[in-house]
Amino acid sequence: MKIKDLIKKLQQYDPEQSISCYSEDDGLRSNGGPVQIFELLNISEVDAESSRLEDGSGRPWLKFGKSNNSSKFALIEITSDA
Template sequence: MKVKELIAKLEKLEPDLEIYGYTEDGSLAKPNKPFYVFDIDGVDVQIAETFRDENRSPCITFGESENSRKVAFLNVTTDF
């Protein structure tokens, strides 16, 4: 998702609503905790390279490289 796409979606919401992240990603799920909720505690920009490893899992490396670019991050925490 691009920043402009996220902004367009957020602009349709009431501006005073709290916002949280949510995932049911199987790689994080545990038998007693099938989902996680995250509080967004910041936004920043980093230089990073995204790629898939030999198992096709998504990965990221921070710093300058031949294939790096600016990427926006929503910083999240489970402590809210």
């Protein structure tokens, strides 16, 4: 999702309303338990290179730091300690 898309979606809601995040990813659920809820802590901008892990999982990851192949990313920091 791009920042402009997130802003457009958020403008539909009360600006005083709280935000929580969740994921239905199996790796974040314990034994079919409830969906894990996350609280937003911060948003920042970083330089990083985007790629996928070569461990067979293909999960996306970021290598932080400025390089010839890096781009700017907006990162949303979350916590499960809501």
